[in-house]
Amino acid sequence: MIRVRFAPSPTGYLHIGSARTFIFNWLYARRHGGTMILRIDDTDIERNTEESLNSIFDGLNWLGLNWDEQYRQSERLALHKQIAETILAKGLAYRDFTPPNAAGAEKDDAQHASGAWLFNPGQREISQEESDRRAAAGEKFVVRFRVPREVPEAVTFTDLVYGEQSKSTADIEDFALLRSDGTPTYHLASCADDVDLRITHIVRGQDHLTNTFKHVLIFKAAGGETPQFAHLPLLVAPNGAKLSKRIHGPVVSVTTYRDAGFLPHAFMNFLCLLGWSPKNDREQMTRDELTQLFSFEGVNRSNAVVNFTDEDPFDAKAVWLNAETIRTMAVPDLSAELLPVVQAAGIAVDAAKMLQITPLVQERIRLLNDVLQVADFFFATELAPYETTELIPKKGDLAMAARALEKALEVLPGADFTHDGLESALRASSTDLGIKAGQMFEPIRVAVCGRKTAPPLFGTLEVLGKETCLARIAKALAKLTATGITPLN
């Protein structure tokens, strides 16, 4: 039985890299009928916030990701401590009475050069009696793992992504297991819980690859079975730097994508393509296909760039995937997604109206929020002001615009207000006027939409309704005559 876990520390919003890690864990679990575990690694009491935890849940829920078991590390402190005691009792760890600052402060060049930084000389070898006596006297100490270094040996493991890994104990420092206040460090808590929760596969970011040697040591010392490891390449900024909120801003937070109008599945699909490939040139996959296709063999070893810029905050591929998803959605489904977006912008629109507008914008929006710009004239009671010259059709002039609008005002009241009815009426009008169809449509489009680029004209007029159309066209014509132009010029 496969058991995997996602172990975020609630010290910030849900990072897109973390989300991807969750997804790969989830895909692997679902693929093999395993168990997905959410373990909140909240051993850093200083930086944990409830708000951050909520943001993680929000992001995960939005993506439609679920889990089968949930734990909180802070509730499992006794277990961690007990495992540390076990390791200490076996003599595989020792008490280090060095005060916190003294050790760190001078750990610079000189020590680095000598290699002495690997452990704390003297502390490591104090006698059992002295150690016990000082501990009993209440002296503060941290429990350090005693890395077997007298005779250097290789610590090895096989990573499902990176292959055979090996590191000499001569290059592994005596890391801490328990802090001087008795709380467990990340390394200890993580491994203790992985053993206790019978985790079979640890799937996490590549930034833990080097830490894994320490973890292998802990697993062995604790007498537990060492899980399998699969490290994932990191998600980085265009300059190769690690993604951080401080320098890269909101683009690293999952909620930013949600709020910008990404569809959960499109975004998940995008994340999956970063550092993983099904190897057959497929890019758009449903959730089921993703779980069928996922394997660690397809995971890449080099970091993946999330390609954003200051002008363009979202990776073009993510946007494209989103647009593709929008285009393939059933109109009612898309409309249902769009409705709350429009309403959230303070616009009063009902579901029936939204359903009419949706097919007109479907191919023209990349993010759900784009509907606010693309369909603005459907919602506005008063059109935003536009230049009168906008009304001029291609190879035409103000007079031609005026004639077209006047003609429209003449035929539209009696026209069949449907796509086909409008098309035949307007095309006939252009023939009557002796101008091209496009020259007839352009002024009407601007009069009705307030700008030159808009959804297809006939459908737009139909949805807008006769009354609104006539009013807007009349208003545009008035703008023209105000400039002294008359249709006969």
Place this chain on the structure above:
RNA sequence: GGCGCUAUCGUCUAACGGUUAGGACAGAGCCCUCUCAAGGCUUAAAUACGGGUUCGAUUCCCGUUAGCGCUACCA
């Protein structure tokens, strides 16, 4: 500094010794067309560098360079 990992078009990636180095996004052009989109077609664009091994290296080995990670009583 030490140790570890990585290196194919601008970006995401395919090619697990033999290909005109493929696809996608983004870019450019053309077509379609009531504008914008969408769609179709075309186009430009990459194996970091240097050595090996081999009949033959993107692919295997070594070195260089570069990037990233770890090197905390953070996770």
